[in-house]
Amino acid sequence: MPIKHLFTSGVSDGADATLVRPSNWNANHDGFWTNTVNADIVKSDTALADVTGLTFAVGVGTFILEAVIMSLAAAATTGMTLAVNGPTLTYMQAAAEFYTTASAKATVAVTAYNTAMTSTAQLLTVTPQYLYAYIVVSAAGTIAVRWSPEVAASATVKRGSFATLFQVA
Numbered sequence: 001m002p003i004k005h006l007f008t009s010g011v012s013d014g015a016d017a018t019l020v021r022p023s024n025w026n027a028n029h030d031g032f033w034t035n036t037v038n039a040d041i042v043k044s045d046t047a048l049a050d051v052t053g054l055t056f057a058v059g060v061g062t063f064i065l066e067a068v069i070m071s072l073a074a075a076a077t078t079g080m081t082l083a084v085n086g087p088t089l090t091y092m093q094a095a096a097e098f099y100t101t102a103s104a105k106a107t108v109a110v111t112a113y114n115t116a117m118t119s120t121a122q123l124l125t126v127t128p129q130y131l132y133a134y135i136v137v138s139a140a141g142t143i144a145v146r147w148s149p150e151v152a153a154s155a156t157v158k159r160g161s162f163a164t165l166f167q168v169a
Contacts, residue, residue: 037161043147044154048083048114054145054163058087060138065094067131067145067163071122072156079119079150084133087141089113094133099123118150126158 013021037053054067071080082096095109098119108117119129131145145163149155 031167032164034162034164037157037159040159041157042154043149043156044152046081046148046150046152048081048085048116048146048148050085050144051147051157051161051163054161056143056163056165057141058137058143058165058167059140061136061167062169063133063135063137063143064166064168065131065133065135065143065145065163066166068161069129069131069145069147070126070158070161071129072126072158073122073124073149074154076121076124077151078153078155079122080129080155081116081118081148081150082129082131083110083114083116083146084131084135084143085113085146086135086143087137088139090136090138092133092135094131094135096132097130099127099129114146120150122155131163 011022033056035053035056037051041052065084069082080098084094092111095107096117097105097107100106100119100121102123106119110117135143143165147157
């Protein structure tokens with residue numbers, strides 16, 4: 001969702017178009033969107049799927065994607081796979097950071113859509129996994145955060161996970 005101020009002005013616009021008007025204040029502001037997972041998502045197969053709620057409709061441009069995926073695995077040996085998908089790609093550099101123990105993280109980097117960034121272990125408590133991507137697209141479409149368990153076992157993306165997309169050019 002684009003940024004929208006919590007306060008909405010009831011004042012009507014004045015005649016001077018060179019001033020900031022209440023309608024400018026009330027409008028959504030393009031170039032920055034944050035989407036949130038509204039309900040737990042449970043999955044037990046290894047096919048990559050879009051994280052429900054973490055997709056963004058975009059036009060041609062350059063974007064920075066940052067996601068915090070709160071996850072829970074059924075076993076410490078069930079890791080998490082993250083990926084990015086989107087419209088016609090000109091360039092991408094993406095990385096995921098996974099907690100493998102309470103004090104250690106693994107980082108995996110990729111340069112193509114739907115390329116798995118995978119951890120083979122996970123804590124048995126709700127744990128944040130981080131995804132970062134710099135994406136340049138040459139066509140309109142949808143940028144999506146994708147995921148699956150690393151093995152065919154139950155894993156959950158928790159409600160409250162979120163992604164933010166910034167358009168930088």
